[in-house]
Amino acid sequence: MLGGKSYILRGSVSLALVILILFMITLLVSEDNPLHTSLFDVKRQFTASSSSSSVCNFAKGRWVKDRNRPLYSGFECKQWLSTMWSCRVMGRPDFSFEGYRWQPQGCNTPNFDRFTFFNRMQNKTIAFIGDSLGRQQFQSLMCMATGGEESPEVQNVGWEYGLVKPKGAIRPDGWAYRFPTTNTTILYYWSASLSDLVPMNNTDPPHLTAMHLDRPPAFMRNYLHRFDVLVLNTGHHWNRGKIEGNHWVMHVNGTQVEGEFLKDIKDAKDFTIRSVAKWLDAQLPLHPRLKAFFRTISPRHFRNGDWNTGGNCNNTVPLSRGSEITGDDYGSVDTAVESSVNGTRIKILDVTALSELRDEAHISGSKLKPRKPKKVSNVTSTTPIVNDCLHWCLPGIPDTWNELFIAQI
Template sequence: MKGGNLHKLRGNRLSLSLLALLCTTLIVWAWEKTPSLSTFLPPREQFDIFSPATVVPARTPVTISENKIETPSAKEDLSAVGRPVNALPNEAGKVVVIPQSDSSMRTSSEKEDKGKGSKNMPVEKKECNYAKGKWVADKRRPLYSGFGCKQWLSQMWACRLMQRTDFAYEGFRWQPQGCDMPEFKGSEFLRRMQHKTIALVGDSLGRQQFQSLMCMVTGGNYSPEALDVGKEYGLVKAPGAIRPDGWAYRFPSTNTTILYYWSASLCELEPLNRSDPATHYAMHLDRPAIFLKQYLHRFDVLVLNTGHHWNRGKFTANRWEMYVGGKPNTDRKIAQIWNARNLTIYSVIKWLDAQLPQHRQLKAFFRTISPRHFVNGDWNTGGSCDNTIPLAGGSEVLQDGSNDTVVEGAVGGTRVKLLDITALSQLRDEGHISKYTNKALAGVHDCLHWCLPGIPDTWNEILYAQL
């Protein structure tokens, strides 16, 4: 009897369990078929049974603690930013990977593609300081023949045509630290400057840079196709003048124009008595040269320089008188030559920076001063530069700032760029014309101008790199 009752009791319990399971199945089925019932029933998530393989469509990071699923508070959520939330420990202490929501889940192939994409994404490079680096020997130098380029190169600067016999200074190139300069190719330069005009405005060192550029662009070869377009810029030889105020040449194949204008001070020079051939000139320290005002709109690249004409001898010979604000200068501090130069540099750069928004095609540069290497006197007092050993004083520039602090300070905060050549040129005292001039006058050395090919070629390489 007891055994029969026991079997009967177990049968009843089994029937109840089956009935309960059937009811649950019916409820779930009815819930899915009748959405309106969901308002009376708990969220479906509560019916899910979690296992290590379960996919959790979590909207927030989840942690597993004591077999419970816990959603972190808002404070915890913020502290979890940046932490992986899909690698969590299970009961046994092993890591269980729980995929995140659809918005953050990625397949292995998607992750792989993302990784490839990140590698291909452009990385912003630090701007190169082309003035910091070292001189290195290069058998590919010079970039043109010192015996050729007679079409562009003044004989007084062609040291191969003089009495000089050592030319080791030609065999070096400048290597910036941590970056490379593009190799200069005349054809590539003309292609990049297609339908553009590059203007160099300054003193005789600017003229050397201009002649260097013409030789570099043509490879020193005779170029009959180059057209003289100086008249378009008023660059014609005045009656009685030794030479015009500048030159301009155009290469028809790319419609590229390269010009130079002589303006030793970059100031506006106004004759005080136009009817007098020996008139003095008002040197307006706070006004740029009229040529710049007239033709700035036609330039795509502009390189300015000044410096070596700022001395009493040049002021007297050129009959310059300082003017500020349209009147003769009465400020004793400004009357000091170097202060007058500084005022002009700042004034010209300020004016140029104000013009650039109206000439968006224009890239403007101000070149720092080219160093002199006179020792034991000046050009007219027995000064000399006899060294012919390349890099006798060192080959590296390690500083970050420019040796020409005035120009560096003037361009700071403006859209005018610095073409810094001072320190790297300071190392090349053997590259000057020295005593090997055409006239070869006893005791007269040129330790200001450079032999060409030579150091100004590097200035143009740096300019090319900055374009």
């Protein structure tokens, strides 16, 4: 009888310990202090959630506070990060926007760990092809991969891809860097429209360029066999002002577009996105190791005007538009990209709706000014306020794009 009581007592103590441990785990796992999630945990969670009523949806979820943000220092990542996008260097006084992470619906994204990242990306090449928002995502990944630290061992291999600055140019058409320890290459190529641009035979200015809407950029065609991961994007250069300012002349089937055919810029953009997706999908069986993503458009938040009239987005209050994207509808705000990749082997990297909530994280604002104004004689000269409600502060929202992108590789 005594032995029975002892057995019951030990069982009660064991049960109490289990309850206590579960209680401690509940306290530890909170929105502000999530437990570390590995890349393999994400795969297990995705598989488990897919078999249940709740399916992992990276495009739906909520922004939550995370005291482990930012992922790198905006002061230190000068080797890769453009000064104009480094809001700390530019003197922005408020950085509350840096302290949030995206919590997807139905699963968790991994905490980014650069050593795990390089282990998975050993002997692989990641390519970003797109506009300046693609360049921001590229710079974000370079800062994440290096921890924002100076990395003299990283090799500039742009010459291997023809990415060298032409004589008289401001910058090359892109950059390519290799991490020698794991033979990992990360590159970016500027292609604002994802169409093939070919100079036309005209000697008098303005020098026109044929914009072949049904042909992907020559760079992509020439180097696709060297890529292991590809991320495409386009969108904000598809307006009459940009096209006319660049002297681009639309062509389809090798001839100039005339009359009403594709006269609407949106139709031309959608046609090009479909053409690129169709071409890339046809190429993927020839490159079985290649994983391709098409990122949806990054939202802009102009107020009191637009890009041309000097609108601003100087809100500094995080999540004033809300913190959550909910619903069972899996449709993307960017219907052009979504419809073009549906039924293909290309994955959609849907960042539009979740980025729409973060209007406070752009580089625009009345408080965004240089730290040390230049003095000319006795007159203080200040740089004009940046009215840019399109590009993002880094560290910032493009870091989240990369986390979602890496979780789906």
